[in-house]
Amino acid sequence: MDEMIICRCEEIPLKTIRKTVQEGACTIREVKLQTRAGMGICQGRTCRPLVEKLLPSEKEQAAVYQISGYRLPVRPLLLQDFFKE
Amino acid sequence: MQNDLIIIGAGPAGLSAAIQAASYGAKVTVVDETPYPGGKLLGQLYEEPKKGMWIGGEIAKKLYSQAVDLGVTFLFEREVWSIFPTWKVSLNNHQDLRAPNVLLATGAAERPIPIPGWTIPGVMAVGAAQVLCNLQRVRPGKRVLIVGVDILSLTIARELQWAGVDVVGMVLPPPSPFSGQKADPRFHLAALSNMSHLAPSPILRMAGNLAKAVPVNQAARFYPRKGVKIWDIPLMLRKAAIEIQGRDEVERVILADVTVEGEILNHQTQSIEVDCVCISGGLYPLAELAALAGCPFVNLPELGGQIPLHSAQLETLLPGLYVAGNITGIEGAKVAMAQGELAALSIIGRLQNNLEKMAPLIEEAMQKVKRVREEASISFHPEIVLGRRKMQALWEETLTSQSAQ
Structure with a gap:
């Protein structure tokens, strides 16, 4: 189970994500910066719900909150699409 | 404009x-x-x-x-x-x-449910199999095992069968932080009892009614190991897919019996040959x-x-x-x-x-x-x-x- 891939795009196994969480990563963003999980072509559409399950549960999450960890562009984009002439 | x-x-x-x-x-x-x-x-x-x-x-x-x-x-x-x-x-x-x-x-x-071997070609989400089959008109495989039992995977199992795919069975995912209730036979029997009015098989309807009449624990214990057939597809609520194997593509899946709570019984395993696995995580x-x-x-x-x-x-x-x-x-x-x-x-x-x-x-x-x-x-x-x-x-x-x- 430990060797099982969690982020398919970047080929990050379960053990790497678990280790990062044990070392103190508490958010999707922290796990991403440490391991690259969620930085591949699908931008976390597959692994984000999985990584969320591995994070320590927040003790006092407000009922209504701002969701973090999403960045534009939310789809893979050619640079030429990004910069207009 | x-x-x-x-x-x-x-x-x-x-x-x-x-x-x-x-x-x-x-x-x-x-x-x-x-x-x-x-x-x-x-x-x-x-x-x-x-x-x-x-x-x-x-x-x-x-x-x-x-x-x-x-x-x-x-x-x-x-x-x-x-x-x-x-x-x-x-x-x-x-x-x-x-x-x-x-x-x-x-x-x-x-929502994916990763299980060991889930990145081997031939493993896909059940919705992908539906798009392949009904929209692109391509069969996702000849012999397909479905992992994860829910209303979507049941519907798609039927659609795959209509398209001429041999759906060899439906099993549970193994217990993990990712599968949660979906690995628990008791949860499924309770869910089935809510759908028994549209259960297509009399036996399944019976299983559903049973789950209504007796505590879900007992109904799960009573559920046959080889499964109950629904449209001729064995619905195996007491088995879990613990590993998908294959060199370059899916060749087989290792199934294990599970307890009423969904815990794996490691000594009771079997191998089932398939060329495609569809995982349904909701x-x-x-x-x-x-x-x-x-x-x-x-x-x-x-x-x-x-x-x-x-x-x-x-x-x-x-x-x-x-x-x-x-x-x-x-x-x-x-x-x-x-x-x-x-x-x-x-x-x-x-x-x-x-x-x-x-x-x-x-x-x-x-x-x-x-x-x-x-x-x-x-x-x-x-x-x-x-x-x-x-x-x-x-x-x-x-x-x-x-x-x-």
């Missing part, structure tokens, strides 16, 4: 909203990342008790031609990479669309654009996860940003269509600056959503009504605390 409304997603919610809004004279543009209108309608094919076949592809065609007749503009194969208040919608071909109103009808994505609302826009969220498992806070009229807290369909909670296409109509009426009320005039129509559309929900023969989350009520309460609380500030 100046748009009044941009709709993101041409599925059941988006198409219905486009028709409704355009029928009031609104200038509407619909954007979709796929080449065809219809979204998830396109794969849907199932028999409804007393109503006959639901052929999603035909519904999609009808809705699309209605929308086109009303002058709705469609942009296909265009990905929205961000939205900016109030409102610019950025597409992947240099194009920016502008409108005072945006409707997010982006639907849902599949759906979650696809709401990344709402997150980018700065929309507040709530977490309601009854509705499928993290959802943008919205009112019963389907407005969000951001002026001009609306939601409809599975982004508001995982339900069937008919509910999504009724929600699309409702969101469009809310938007028309805002556009014409006359919510009062629209109020009776909006009220009627809200009642229709409720009615369609009640009449739905299947629901993805049995507690959907509770989830909707919680959403409504959180919306009202938030408005009250905002006006107090």
